[in-house]
Amino acid sequence: MADPTSSTLTSPASPKGETQAFIQLKDVCKRFGSQEVLRGINLTLQHGETLCIIGPSGEGKTVMIKHIIGLIKPDSGEIYVDGMHVNRLKEREMAPIRKKVSMLFQGAALFDNLTVEQNVAFPLLEHGIRDRSEINRRVREALQAVDLDEHRHKYPTSLSGGMRKRTGIARAIIDHSECILYDEPNSGLDPIGSDVIDQMILRMQRRFNVTSIIVTHDMRSVFKIANRVAMLYRGEIRFLGTPAELRDTSDSVVQDFVNGRSDITG
Ligand SMILES: Nc1ncnc2c1ncn2[C@@H]1O[C@H](COP(=O)(O)OP(=O)(O)OP(=O)(O)O)[C@@H](O)[C@H]1O
Numbered sequence: 001m002a003d004p005t006s007s008t009l010t011s012p013a014s015p016k017g018e019t020q021a022f023i024q025l026k027d028v029c030k031r032f033g034s035q036e037v038l039r040g041i042n043l044t045l046q047h048g049e050t051l052c053i054i055g056p057s058g059e060g061k062t063v064m065i066k067h068i069i070g071l072i073k074p075d076s077g078e079i080y081v082d083g084m085h086v087n088r089l090k091e092r093e094m095a096p097i098r099k100k101v102s103m104l105f106q107g108a109a110l111f112d113n114l115t116v117e118q119n120v121a122f123p124l125l126e127h128g129i130r131d132r133s134e135i136n137r138r139v140r141e142a143l144q145a146v147d148l149d150e151h152r153h154k155y156p157t158s159l160s161g162g163m164r165k166r167t168g169i170a171r172a173i174i175d176h177s178e179c180i181l182y183d184e185p186n187s188g189l190d191p192i193g194s195d196v197i198d199q200m201i202l203r204m205q206r207r208f209n210v211t212s213i214i215v216t217h218d219m220r221s222v223f224k225i226a227n228r229v230a231m232l233y234r235g236e237i238r239f240l241g242t243p244a245e246l247r248d249t250s251d252s253v254v255q256d257f258v259n260g261r262s263d264i265t266g
């Protein structure tokens, strides 16, 4: 097993000349009532990394990434984005974080009273862009990237599950954020649709050096797109390493998960 503590842990207040981590979680703990969900998460990402987060259902993957954009506050620990101390910010001070980091929510979280194109345009309006022709151009560009342009006038209730998901992805990529958090982007997509999303994530990394965190249950996708993989298990990061290290790990819990063996929860 790769040692999670051996990851590049840069101090947020790094001295001049050292690269500052882009995203950092330090000893993040979170419980809901008596349920301890996160029990000391340490994770550091540099600009341009593509990290996949895997782990059994209900282990806290969604809870963990919601901390990065301040939607959930930790009970203890710190979260930094580009040097900003996220968990010290008040909700009204979150705009710079939400501009830098956008999120595709599990289940897409679309507005049912807005069309596909209005949903996708939403972050632009929220960030003060008013030029109609620029909005239209960027909406079309984002919809073409997920192959949804011809459905732009439909409402979410008349879309398939996969189309809703792709609308959510178009909304997450439209504002050219530096970092995108994808909560299960491939679920509900057929293999070709899933590959389109993987290719898009790779393209955004290569062209714009976008930092991506992808929560996924799709191991094929992990091996295609990840620079590093983290496995969350029982509130801790059980594995952190490259896809090659994941393939070669001797940790049987991680192996069983990767190979889809079902005794993991026993
Ligand atoms: N707001 C909340 N209040 C109480 N409990 C919560 C809340 N949000 C999450 N939980 C609990 O935290 C645990 C982790 O949830 P989370 O959604 O992060 O799991 P997950 O790893 O993303 O699972 P999945 O793969 O099924 O999406 C679950 O037991 C869930 O019930």
Ligand SMILES: [Mg+2]
Pocket (backbone or CB within 6 Å): 061, 062, 063, 106, 183
């Ligand atoms: Mg989840």
